Amino acid sequence: MISYRSVTKRYPDGTVAVDDFSLEIPDGSFTVFAGSSGCGKTTLLRMVNRMVDPTAGTVTVDGQDVSTHDPVTLRRRIGYVMQNSGLLPHRTVAQNIATVPRLNGMNRRDAEDRATEMMRLVGLDPSMAHRYPAQLSGGQQQRVGVARGLAADPDILLMDEPFGAVDPLVRAELQQQMRELHERLNMTVVFITHEMDEALTLGDRIVLLRTGAQIAQQGTPQEFLTEPADDFVREFLGLDRGQRTLTPRPGPNGSVLLVDSHGRPAGLLKGQTP
Numbered sequence: 001m002i003s004y005r006s007v008t009k010r011y012p013d014g015t016v017a018v019d020d021f022s023l024e025i026p027d028g029s030f031t032v033f034a035g036s037s038g039c040g041k042t043t044l045l046r047m048v049n050r051m052v053d054p055t056a057g058t059v060t061v062d063g064q065d066v067s068t069h070d071p072v073t074l075r076r077r078i079g080y081v082m083q084n085s086g087l088l089p090h091r092t093v094a095q096n097i098a099t100v101p102r103l104n105g106m107n108r109r110d111a112e113d114r115a116t117e118m119m120r121l122v123g124l125d126p127s128m129a130h131r132y133p134a135q136l137s138g139g140q141q142q143r144v145g146v147a148r149g150l151a152a153d154p155d156i157l158l159m160d161e162p163f164g165a166v167d168p169l170v171r172a173e174l175q176q177q178m179r180e181l182h183e184r185l186n187m188t189v190v191f192i193t194h195e196m197d198e199a200l201t202l203g204d205r206i207v208l209l210r211t212g213a214q215i216a217q218q219g220t221p222q223e224f225l226t227e228p229a230d231d232f233v234r235e236f237l238g239l240d241r242g243q244r245t246l247t248p249r250p251g252p253n254g255s256v257l258l259v260d261s262h263g264r265p266a267g268l269l270k271g272q273t274p
């Protein structure tokens with residue numbers, strides 16, 4: 001369980017990115033932080049692995065205050081995936097993926113095997129192991145980023161808008177794969193997006209934030225769609241202006257179907273089985 005207790009972050013220039021934020025993230029959940037640019041999502045995420053330390057309040061993982069952990073050790077057991085993959089350009093795909101296992105003391109050979117296993121897991125052909133990041137497409141680079149985040153077998157995977165920079169088709173594929181990986185690997189995922197469609201497609205729980213990481217609403221995708229808390233939430237969902245590209249429709253056997261703007265089914269809401 002990740003707990004934020006009355007957490008505030010004031011940056012040295014006086015910006016209050018997060019103002020008295022409290023939240024509990026259950027083990028094994030797929031929690032999405034959604035909200036507009038600058039509302040504090042990245043700051044919140046980085047408090048979990050101590051890339052950012054709060055000015056007030058505490059963040060705990062499994063009941064332990066993260067400020068009592070060495071940041072380097074913490075980052076080796078919490079996976080982190082960034083928007084533009086953050087791969088080291090002069091290291092091969094395999095070396096990038098094996099970075100944390102190697103830091104954790106795994107020998108070169110086992111780390112290489114681990115990298116190959118991770119490549120298969122995220123749908124990359126292992127023959128790409130010896131390429132450099134620049135020799136991959138944007139979508140492939142993001143897959144390497146996910147493989148690297150998973151390589152140390154973390155209990156927690158933090159993902160900061162990981163699919164923001166790839167085209168919509170590849171993005172949909174990556175989202176689908178992320179859902180499957182989450183179900184298979186039994187880990188806690190905290191995922192940032194500023195797009196509600198992505199939040200609705202991926203999250204078990206969505207936490208929609210306003211400036212200063214104020215929680216506008218938290219709940220399941222279905223709760224957002226059926227009981228938006230206020231106009232801010234409705235606006236973000238695009239419910240007022242017909243802007244949603246995915247709209248909920250009653251599906252078979254009480255499930256909720258998401259259809260695109262042409263009325264074509266795009267999928268079922270997570271957790272909704274026909």
Ligand SMILES: Nc1ncnc2c1ncn2[C@@H]1O[C@H](COP(=O)(O)OP(=O)(O)OP(=O)(O)O)[C@@H](O)[C@H]1O
Pocket residue numbers: 011012013015016017035036037038039040041042043044194
């Ligand atoms: N190192 C910093 N120094 C000063 N202000 C910062 C720093 N990092 C972030 N901020 C500010 O804190 C606020 C929250 O930033 P944060 O990056 O957490 O938001 P975000 O929701 O992740 O935004 P985006 O979606 O654009 O990445 C913003 O006003 C930002 O300008």
